[in-house]
């Protein structure tokens with residue numbers, strides 16, 4: 452059963468302009484996204500909710516009921532926004548853009564190694580097209596902003612795969628901070644407003660992200676992660692920096708971060724060898 456609530460007659464708060472620091476309750480209107488998507492609009496079916504538990508959970512339920520590739524759920528509020536490994540994702544209607552995209556691939560999930568990295572490339576590409584100049588990528592699923600005072604998390608990507616005999620479906624969840632979130636976070640957080648003179652219209656922003664995703668996912672589908680490896684590498688935050696890999700809070704290895712290979716595996720040069728880390732179930736920390 453769907454748990455989301457669509458924007459509609461019962462809105463408690465007044466609707467403000469589409470986006471802006473002063474808007475009371477920013478809400479995506481799918482009709483207004485279409486013109487920004489242009490010829491790509493036929494590839495996406497956007498549904499905008501005032502609130503749901505998590506756009507990824509909501510989209511997974513819709514996928515189980517047969518929703519087509521290109522279905523998008525965007526929500527102003529998530530009551531249970533999720534990060535990796537059950538972590539919480541903080542968002543607010545004014546300060547965030549939170550959405551999930553369903554994409555279906557033929558073949559098994561093993562074909563899709565590096566997909567969350569490829570999604571990072573798409574997010575960076577879209578934000579750069581809007582003028583952002585300091586977007587960087589951290590393995591495996593973070594989009595960072597490079598600032599004078601150091602790196603801060605700008606967006607998080609959560610890719611959830613499930614396969615059956617027809618192929619593999621990816622629920623791609625993206626949480627983008629428009630404004631730096633308030634809250635107790637492990638790593639500093641930033642907002643897109645920290646890298647642009649003014650925030651773009653929210654519909655234009657979503658369309659830009661979807662357009663870049665269509666481009667990158669098509670290329671990924673045809674050529675795997677190798678098709679976007681150099682684009683990831685170019686934006687890699689910690690290239691050549693000393694890093695520590697943690698597994699369950701314990702140090703797994705230390706070395707110099709060399710970036711990623713054509714499968715999206717992280718390469719770390721330790722004192723004895725070049726370690727290749729494919730599993731995202733580890734934490735990467737710069738030293």
Ligand code: ATP
Pocket residue numbers: 534535536538539540541542592593604605606607626628632635636637638639640641733734735
């Ligand atoms: P790891 O490298 O261990 O994966 P991570 O900080 O990248 O560390 P993720 O699971 O990728 O961890 O991201 C979830 C984390 O992001 C949460 O634990 C929380 O600290 C942080 N977080 C939650 N909401 C936001 C937000 N809106 N902006 C930035 N960071 C957030």
Ligand code: BTN
Pocket residue numbers: 504505506507508529531532533534535538540549550551592593606607608609624625626627
């Ligand atoms: C992470 O950094 O761990 C990933 C965070 C992903 C957050 C987005 S917000 C939209 C979608 N819905 C969720 O519950 N999570 C993702």
